Amino acid sequence: MTTHDDRDKFLHQYGDKLIDQGFGNPYNMSIENKDKLFKQIIKQLIFFRESSEINQFQKGMNEVCQFWDVVVENAQAFKDAFCTSPTPFTKDSFLALCKTTFSEVGSNRRREEQDTQYAWEMFLLDIEEKCVDVCFSELLVFITGADKPPCRGFQQKISIAFYDQEPGVKRNPFSSTCSLQLSLPRNIQDSDILKELMLTALKDSYGF
Template sequence: MSLLFLALKGNSYFYAGQLMAMSIIHGGPPQFLSPVLTEALICGPEKVIVSAEDVANEEIHSQIILIRDASSEDALEDAVSKASSILALSGCFRRTDMQNRGEVAIDIASWYVLQRTRAAYESFSEGLTALGMLNALKTYPMQLRCLFVESIERLTAEHLENLFKVHLSEAGSNKYHGECITLGFWRDYLQDAELKLTTVSLEEVLVFVTGSDKIPALGFSPAPSVEFLHDEDHRFPIANTCENVIRLPLKSKYEYFKKDMDFGIKNSHGFGRP
């Protein structure tokens, strides 16, 4: 969290917390807080251990690393000298030796990330109490942490395949037979996209259908679905990002399907229409 005095003075951190709470309650996309800030919201800033890697400021980060990783007394003395300003400002200026240099580094990082921004943090967390969001996070941290921290899980073909509900015609009908063939092509296409064998990525497929390049923690509403285009005039896929639906053209061969899917998605100017 960055500290901007004008934002603090204007109560912007409080409003940001409120907006985040309302967004999450309504299935919104937050998932952008750092793990450290999220843990502070859950446990309290005093119980969170901060490392040098959590410091975004490159100069301060470099100074902390020099102190933490000093390999000799001379190197440590030089590192402390270079970091004298931040040591004084953070209240961490004390005798630093090879035994306590790691502790000093953690203290500086903790002050910079959490204590320096404490007023902004308190205002933000107060806003996050809207609709009971902060209390819910503290009560169910394992279940709700994913709503706040960005997911690092890679999108896979299996994720997308399981995400979509497929609408097929009546079993045994002529339409059903063609749809089943195309459904197989769709699954193969997702696999090829994951393996980078197409010009389209899985994220681009998701954007084409939903407008989002990742799956929200609370899922999509309405749930994404697959339908089929039986009119021979429809060569390329069509999507409706309001309904989260993709309509696939029926093809007799996979190479035709793949070529037209690539072209349709890559040349879509918006709202799933090439």
């Protein structure tokens, strides 16, 4: 902020949010004390907002043989369990999270499911190459409710299942976040058709 107009625009957009975060009256802020407010916001968001949860977690860990103290004393050994660095998804890394359930080998359904599987992999490739207006984290939220895998991984692989489209009825792919399952229509021979269905399903879903 360098002008009073900048200040007014900032407070119009963020003033109520700052009050919700526990700041007394940000509307009294002046351009001269903006740096002080900035430091307070950073401290609130990084430390105070999370401190009670962190304290409760540490207390709970120490109730089991003072285990948190053991973690602190051996921080490097426990680093992988508590600290993760997000790795960007690729088509292959997303596929590695999934397990496809096919019908019996040689059956018509198996052939139809393999057609859809190919279209599904092409959709993932489109996401990787940024050819569609969605990202892997949005897709993961649609399937699991989480925008990234837990630090120790999901309890199971994402299950890719299939369903039959009823004649004259277009049903979009759907998911069950509780069971980590994505259901795709069988017999999709054109990858653009599945892309359209997936984009509709993703864009028309609210939350999970």
